[in-house]
Amino acid sequence: MxxxxxxxxxxxxxxxxxxxxxxxxxxxxxxxxxxxxxxxxxxxxxxxxxxxxxxxxxxxGPTGFRWRALYSDPKYPNGYEIHGIDISHYQGIIDWEKLQHAMIGGCPLRFIIIKSTEGASKLDENFYDNFENARNYGYIRGAYHFWSVHSTAREQAYHFLKKVHLKEGDLPPVLDVEHKPANLSVEDFQTDVLTWLHIVEDKYHVKPIIYTYYKFKQQYLSKPVFDDYPYWIAHYYVDKVEYKGAWKFWQHTDAGQLPGIKGYIDFNIYNGSFYDLMKLTIPK
The missing domain is CATH 1.20.5 (Single alpha-helices involved in coiled-coils or other helix-helix interfaces)
Structure with missing residues (x-):
């Protein structure tokens, strides 16, 4: 055991x-x-x-058009002589002495469109300096408001009018609209955009310019009433604009470079003569 x-x-x-x-x-x-x-x-x-x-x-994304030329120089559209740029605080402090001698595609720089406001409260930190220098250095200047989905159209319009004071010879006010609120129908969104345009138009008695990319316009701003406004189209790295309607400006690249400005910058052309561009500006 x-x-x-x-x-x-x-x-x-x-x-x-x-x-x-x-x-x-x-x-x-x-x-x-x-x-x-x-x-x-x-x-x-x-x-x-x-x-x-x-x-x-x-x-x-999210706009569907912001391709960047990472490995090559930007192409310049053929057949256009009136060139311009758009700027904001993202370009930092600009050396205007160097910029005044800049050439784009062998043509002088003619116009500069400057970011001014955004939404119902924001002001671009470099707007006033850029806006004053653009005129002092002989450029045709303009100011654009960046549309926000977080503020009403009326609030945004009056904020723009409070902060921006355009003068004779300036380009018409510009509305940069690239986003539609998800909770709004297309019809209500169009009504909001028209509200901003009408309020600003009543102040300056000129049709504001609408900036957006061509697919956005086709999808959300295709109502015939929007064709009454000058159209600034953003469409990058194509030989020609695919939009079939009338347009005044074409932002054809976001990878341009000029003396006096650090980093990349948007290049634009005007669809017409310099005389036509002057006629588009705010009259006396």
């Missing part, structure tokens, strides 16, 4: 030990080789999806 007892005890203890080991194996079975391969596959797919999203967000 003395000999058998430890043998029996050892025999009964052994299955318990096996049971614990088998339980431990089941708990960690997710980390077995097949599961590791699945995890790596899911992780790899996640990285690819993230890369695609980042590329879309920064180079294509």
């Amino acid at each position: 003395g000999i058998c007892i430890p043998i029996i005890f050892m025999a009964t203890a052994k299955p318990k030990s096996n049971k614990r080991r088998s339980t431990r194996k089941r708990k960690h079975s997710f980390f077995s080789k097949p599961h590791k391969k699945t995890a790596w596959l899911i992780g790899g797919m996640g990285v690819v999806v993230l890369y695609i999203w980042i590329f879309y967000y920064f180079f294509v």
